[in-house]
Each structure stands twice: as C-alpha cells, then as structure tokens.
Amino acid sequence: MRVCLASGKGGTGKTLLATNLAVHLARSSGSVTYLDADVEEPNGFLFLKPEVEREERLTVPVPALKTGVCSGCGECQRLCAYGAVLALDDRVMVFPELCHSCGGCLIVCPEKALVEVPREVGTLRTGRSGPLTCFEARLDVGEPRSAPLIERLLERAPDDGIEVVDAPPGTSCSAVAAVRGADLLVLVTEPTPFGLHDLRVSVELAHRLELRTVAVINRCDLGDAGVGEFLTTEGIPVVAEIPFRRGIAETYAAGGLCLDRSRELSRAVRALEREVGRAG
Numbered sequence: 001m002r003v004c005l006a007s008g009k010g011g012t013g014k015t016l017l018a019t020n021l022a023v024h025l026a027r028s029s030g031s032v033t034y035l036d037a038d039v040e041e042p043n044g045f046l047f048l049k050p051e052v053e054r055e056e057r058l059t060v061p062v063p064a065l066k067t068g069v070c071s072g073c074g075e076c077q078r079l080c081a082y083g084a085v086l087a088l089d090d091r092v093m094v095f096p097e098l099c100h101s102c103g104g105c106l107i108v109c110p111e112k113a114l115v116e117v118p119r120e121v122g123t124l125r126t127g128r129s130g131p132l133t134c135f136e137a138r139l140d141v142g143e144p145r146s147a148p149l150i151e152r153l154l155e156r157a158p159d160d161g162i163e164v165v166d167a168p169p170g171t172s173c174s175a176v177a178a179v180r181g182a183d184l185l186v187l188v189t190e191p192t193p194f195g196l197h198d199l200r201v202s203v204e205l206a207h208r209l210e211l212r213t214v215a216v217i218n219r220c221d222l223g224d225a226g227v228g229e230f231l232t233t234e235g236i237p238v239v240a241e242i243p244f245r246r247g248i249a250e251t252y253a254a255g256g257l258c259l260d261r262s263r264e265l266s267r268a269v270r271a272l273e274r275e276v277g278r279a280g
Contacts, residue, residue, distance in 0.1 A: 001280045003272075004182040006167040006175060007189060008198025013218035013242070014188045016252055017268065018166040019047045020259040024269045025276070026132035031161025034129075036136040037150045037178040038168040039122060046255045050127035050134040058137065058152045059118035062096040063105050069113035076105035076114065097144050122149040124156065133158065147177040154178070162276065170198075171205045184279040185211040186272060187236070191223025196230060203234050214275050216268060219244040239275055240268035 005018040015038070022034035036044040063076075063085070070092055077087040084098035085105055096119050106114045122139045137153040139146050146168070154177075157163050167178035179185055185206055189199045199215075206213040215231050220241035231238055242248075242264050251258045258265045 001161070001184075001276065002163045002165060002182045003184045003186065003276055003279070004165040004167050004179045005186045005188060006179055006202060007169050007187065008171065008200075008202040009194065010169040012169075012188045012190050012195065013216075014169065015044055015047070015166055016218075016248075016258065016265075017186070017188055017216060017272070018164055019044050020257055020265060021269050021272050022132055022164040023048070023129075023257060023259055024273060025162055025164065026130065028273070029162055030131065031158070032131070033133040033135060033157055033161060033163050035153060035157055035163060035165045036134075037153055037165050037174075039137045039139040039146050039149050039153070039174070040168065042136045042138055042166075044166050045125070045127075045134065045136050047252075047257055048129040048132065048134055049255075050129040050132070052125050052127040054124075054126045056124050057120045058122050058124050058149060059120050060099075060101045060148045060152070061103070061116040062099045062101060062119045063092075063094050063114040064117045065092045065094070066113050066115060069111050071111050071113070073110060075108045075110065079104050079108050100145075101148065121145075122152075124153060126156075146174040150174055150177040162280075171201045176205065176209070179205070179211065180209060182211055184275060185213045186275075187213060187215045189215060189217055189227055190219050191217055191225070191227040193226070195223070196226050199227060199230065203231075203236065206236075207234075212279055214239045214272075216272070217241045240271040242268050 007014045026032040036042040072089045074087040076085045082098045084095050086093040125136045168174045189195050215238050221243040
C-alpha cells in the first residue's frame with residue numbers, strides 16, 4: 001500500500017503531513033515505512049530523527065566504450081534522443097549526465113563495443129524512529145536528474161505494509177517518478193492564487209496517471225474559496241482542512257512533530273488514515 005503526499009508548489013505543508021501521518025500509522029498499523037523522495041532537499045529526517053542504521057551509494061547504469069572495438073558507424077549516436085552519445089571516427093564519447101540509462105545504444109551497436117558501468121548519483125540512508133522504518137535519498141550536488149534516484153529509492157522499500165512517500169513538489173519528471181503507481185495520492189494545497197495555479201497542474205497529472213486522489217487544504221482560513229471550488233469541480237474530495245495555528249508553525253520550525261500538540265493536525269491525520277483504509 002503506497003500513499004504519496006504531493007503538492008504543486010513548495011511550502012504547502014506536505015512534509016508536515018507526511019511525517020506526522022507516518023508516525024500515526026506506525027503507532028496503529030505496525031509495518032509502516034516513510035520514504036523521503038524529495039531527494040534534492042530531503043528534510044523528513046529532521047522531524048522523525050531516526051537512528052540511521054545504514055548508508056549506501058546508489059548508482060544508475062551508463063554506457064562505456066570497450067577500448068579498440070568501435071568501428072565508428074554512429075548507430076549509437078543516431079539512436080540517442082538525449083545527446084548523451086557522440087560517435088567520432090575512431091571512438092565514442094559518452095556524456096553520463098545526459099544519459100537516461102535506456103540501454104538502447106548497447107542494443108543497436110553492431111560491434112557490441114559498449115558495456116554498462118555503474119555511475120553514482122546519490123546516497124541512501126535507512127534507519128528507525130520507534131516503530132517507523134525511515135528511508136531518505138539525497139541527490140549528489142551538481143547531478144542534473146533526480147528521477148533515477150527516486151526510482152532506486154522506491155525499489156528499496158519493503159514489499160509489505162504501508163509506504164508513506166514524501167514526494168518532491170511540482171509536476172516535473174521527479175514528481176512523476178515519485179507518485180506513479182501510488183494507491184492513494186494526497187494533494188496538499190493552500191487557498192491562494194499561487195496555490196490554485198499549481199494545484200491545477202497537479203490535478204491534471206493525477207488524472208493522466210489515473211490515481212485515486214484526495215486533497216488537504218492547509219492554512220484554510222487565510223485565503224479564499226477558489227481552491228475548494230476547483231477541487232469540487234474536479235471531483236476530488238477535500239478530506240481535511242487545517243487552519244493556520246502559530247503553535248503548529250513554531251513546533252515545525254523547531255523540528256518537532258505536531259501530532260500530539262495540535263488537535264487540528266491530529267484530526268487531519270486521522271482523516272487521512274481513514275482514506276488509507278478505503279484505498280487499501
């Protein structure tokens with residue numbers, strides 16, 4: 001059972017809900033895993049404070065040329081849609097930052113002159129916070145593509161229990177990699193013109209991926225009714241609304257969990273728990 005919390009923009013409260021929901025589910029359901037898939041700026045561990053048990057480097061396969069084998073036919077370059085392969089008269093140059101690891105260049109090479117070699121793209125950390133299993137992936141500085149690391153992170157998740165995925169904001173390739181295949185998508189939004197603009201794109205993504213989707217409106221008492229009206233039009237239920245409370249902001253800013261300190265947040269988390277049960 002995979003539950004993904006996503007948002008069209010940063011700062012809507014996605015990590016706030018993801019961390020508190022994971023802790024709540026772990027207390028009541030047992031086998032729960034929190035996965036921080038916001039690999040460019042993971043911060044879930046700041047709140048969950050797990051005891052890190054393992055750290056490892058994650059890799060993706062990229063092509064490399066066997067010395068002295070290339071005939072210079074150029075088939076690999078013609079195939080690559082991303083400009084990651086440059087075929088010269090006597091050799092092939094590979095630009096690994098552009099490679100999408102599709103393996104097509106290996107297939108079309110008549111000389112079988114290319115092999116795949118691992119390329120490190122980030123670090124995976126795993127640990128436990130009480131009954132909760134925690135995973136975090138962190139993209140290497142300067143690495144242009146985050147989707148491959150997110151895919152590796154999700155592959156490492158346990159096969160049983162509930163997964164709570166803290167997705168990156170937006171609707172780029174990284175967000176698609178995080179939410180694709182989710183059993184339940186929770187869109188966290190705020191009732192502002194900026195929030196509505198990005199929510200529209202997130203809802204379009206959810207429809208295209210045919211995901212079961214619900215929404216949570218954070219800071220619901222600070223904006224207008226445009227977000228709620230749009231979600232009603234799109235047929236997406238609003239399962240919880242969280243008003244702005246200074247206590248929640250102060251606890252979050254201090255790196256704490258608000259689950260046991262805010263009745264409003266606790267009600268929202270219990271509402272999401274019921275949706276998880278329905279989706280399962």
